[in-house]
Amino acid sequence: xxxxxxxxxxxxxxxxxxxDQISTILDVAEPFKEISERPIKxxxxxxxxxxxxxxxxxxxxxxxxxxxxxxxxxxxTVNISGTGSSIVxxxxxxxxxxxxxxxxxxxxVIRHGSSGAAxxxxxxxxxxxxxxxxxxxxxxxxxxxxxxxxxDHMGTLDGRRVCIVGDILHSRVARSNIYGLTRLGAxxxxxxxxxxxxxxxxxxxxxxxxxxxxxxxxxxxxxVLRLQLERMKAGYIPSLREYNRFFGxxxxxxxxxxxxxxxxxxxxxxxxxxIDSHVADGPHSVILRQVTNGVAIRxxxxxxxxxxxxxxxxxxxxxxxx
Amino acid sequence: xxxxxVRRAVARMAREIVERNAGTEGLILVGIHRRGVELADxxxxxxxxxxxxxxxxxxxxxxxxRDDLSVIxxxxxxxxxxxxxxxxxxAVVIIDDVCYTxxxxxxxxxxxxxxxxxxxxxxxxxxxxxxxxxxIQPDFVGRHFEVTPAEDVxxxxxxxxxxxxxxxxxxxxx
Numbered sequence: 001x002x003x004x005x006x007x008x009x010x011x012x013x014x015x016x017x018x019x020d021q022i023s024t025i026l027d028v029a030e031p032f033k034e035i036s037e038r039p040i041k042x043x044x045x046x047x048x049x050x051x052x053x054x055x056x057x058x059x060x061x062x063x064x065x066x067x068x069x070x071x072x073x074x075x076x077t078v079n080i081s082g083t084g085s086s087i088v089x090x091x092x093x094x095x096x097x098x099x100x101x102x103x104x105x106x107x108x109v110i111r112h113g114s115s116g117a118a119x120x121x122x123x124x125x126x127x128x129x130x131x132x133x134x135x136x137x138x139x140x141x142x143x144x145x146x147x148x149x150x151x152d153h154m155g156t157l158d159g160r161r162v163c164i165v166g167d168i169l170h171s172r173v174a175r176s177n178i179y180g181l182t183r184l185g186a187x188x189x190x191x192x193x194x195x196x197x198x199x200x201x202x203x204x205x206x207x208x209x210x211x212x213x214x215x216x217x218x219x220x221x222x223x224v225l226r227l228q229l230e231r232m233k234a235g236y237i238p239s240l241r242e243y244n245r246f247f248g249x250x251x252x253x254x255x256x257x258x259x260x261x262x263x264x265x266x267x268x269x270x271x272x273x274x275i276d277s278h279v280a281d282g283p284h285s286v287i288l289r290q291v292t293n294g295v296a297i298r299x300x301x302x303x304x305x306x307x308x309x310x311x312x313x314x315x316x317x318x319x320x321x322x
Numbered sequence: 323x324x325x326x327x328v329r330r331a332v333a334r335m336a337r338e339i340v341e342r343n344a345g346t347e348g349l350i351l352v353g354i355h356r357r358g359v360e361l362a363d364x365x366x367x368x369x370x371x372x373x374x375x376x377x378x379x380x381x382x383x384x385x386x387x388r389d390d391l392s393v394i395x396x397x398x399x400x401x402x403x404x405x406x407x408x409x410x411x412x413a414v415v416i417i418d419d420v421c422y423t424x425x426x427x428x429x430x431x432x433x434x435x436x437x438x439x440x441x442x443x444x445x446x447x448x449x450x451x452x453x454x455x456x457x458i459q460p461d462f463v464g465r466h467f468e469v470t471p472a473e474d475v476x477x478x479x480x481x482x483x484x485x486x487x488x489x490x491x492x493x494x495x496x
Contacts, residue, residue: 005398024398031383031400038403040436043386073386303386307396 007304010122010129013138014180022180026148029293029300035072036295046073046306051107052100053079055132056093059111061267061291062132062142066109069298075107093117097125107306110134115172128305136170141301142266143176145294147184149286150221152293153262158185163215165249166225166274167196167236173266177223178204191215192247195236212247216257223264224249227274240273250276260284267291323465323488328448331464332361335446336368338462339415346373348412348441352380354430355401358418360479361448365417380405382416387429403433410438415462419477421447424458449488451475464488 005024014022035043051070055063063079070077080096097108107128110118115135122129133139147157154160162181168174168190181188182205190201191209201208209215215222227243237243254261263275263285271277280287323331343349346369353362359381366379383401416430427445434443446462451469469475469490478487 028396028398028400031402034402035386038436042436044432045386045388045391304396304398307391 009126009305010118010131011140011301011305012118012122012129012131012134014140014143014176014183015138017180017183019183022144022147022183025144025297025300025304026151028304029144029148029296032296032299032303033293035299036068036292041072042074043072044074045303046070046075049075049106049306050104051075051077051109051302052105053077053109053132054096054100055080055111056082056117057111057113057133058082059132061294062111062139065291065294066130066132066141066298068295069302072295073299073302075302078105093121094124097121097127101125101127107302130301130305133172135172136175137172138176138179139172139266140176140180141294141298142173143180144301145290145297146173146177146223146264146266147180148293148297149264149290150181150186150262152289153286154220157181159187160221161187161189161219162221162223163189163191163209163219164223164225165191165212165215165247167227167231168192168201168225169196169198169236170228170231171225173223173225178206182206189215189218193237193243196231212249213253213256216249216253216261219257219261220259221262221264222249223266224275226266226268227270229270240270244273248272248274248276249279251278251282254279254284262286264290325486328464328486328488329364331448332364333368335448335462335464336365337372339365339444339446340369340373342444342461343413346375346377350378350380350405350407350409350412350414350440352382352405352414352416352430352434354416354418354426355381355383355385356482357477357479358416359401360481361419361477362417365415365446378407380407382430382433384426384429384433387433389425389429405434405437408438409434409440411441413442413444414440415444415446417446419447419479420449420451420475421445421458421460421463422451422453422475424454424456427458427460428456448477449475 005020105127109130109132111132112134115137117134118131131140151157164174178188188206189209190206191212265287351362351366353359366377369377382403385397385400444461447460448464450460450463450466474491474493476489476491478485480486
């Protein structure tokens, strides 16, 4: 029963993962859901491991979700955020990480504003590195929890039609969703204003809808992205009101759909901009389910990476008594 | 052991459990994933037949309580742990297929402690193959086997293996 699927040292994105690796993470997350429902929400599997949550960008949901996951696996955790640390004194990412390594840590969870920061760090330190969002690159655990939530409700991802609506250009969530969902056989589309759809996105195997009505006509699942308010100042969209009028997911629009559509949103929501309150709180919204699943997914990733080094795989081959 | 032999051992262990506990009062059976769960079902059936009493039946998956994650790496198959009744102050019988190093039993006791404080924990195994690495002994044993390091004990159960039996198998080790 030892794992047959090998994982590398790090999780920096879903782009490089195989079907088996992604499926294994989703499958392992299932039993971890139950741990969070127990009166004592803790198992000792990562006892003695030290994990640093290194957050260069503000985050509540992702950081807290990782922290719960770590604590429920009995790891010791330290949180370092951009403000109030030596980061503001100009210390480089690698220097910060090397100093942490000198204190004997085992894993780093990193959120950073620059694309590629997680991989940059992973290549330079021996600890496991988990990407909790790097610039406009990837947010793999968010992609995985979205996939788990869709699979929970639809049974499978294979052949399901998922449309990601919103700012695709700047979204690491969109990228991780596209890589993961297409890898597992889902049909993926994106929808948003032309200024926020990257050129050549079709090369990733997705189709593009210019109008949200078309997306709703086609999709079984809508993953509605947060519209970063600073995009308006940068001139990508004329106004929030106009965005809502053309791309907001509303009850009236969903009523035109030929079927019930599952609604996801990675949070935090701008109610009344990209999503209306009645949709966010409606019967087909699984937004809070995503949050619950996020803890289970992060537990699964931590568990699989913590035990996945080549030396351990070697020891497993030699055979250990159980 | 062929199927009748296993069934006789199961029936005897069921009687011994009831006898030791002086009845079925406060008894909870807990099977360890995966083969212990099926054996627990069989023992519960036997007790129901003789005592006309339904015993609470739970399952434990001890994967996350093992002490060898760093040695053998993560296992992707993790079952659910489901304890149907409050174990506080009751007699819990942990049921597994084979007792070998004792590490599974230790992990199971650690795991049970998360659900409460039983008055008493028993260990019941179909096969005791010796080779303990911890000071743990089963209370109820179907059969003792002297097993060399070059052999392995395989307990086969209907739902997973299609039949009920115990077999000694040569391994490529030793």
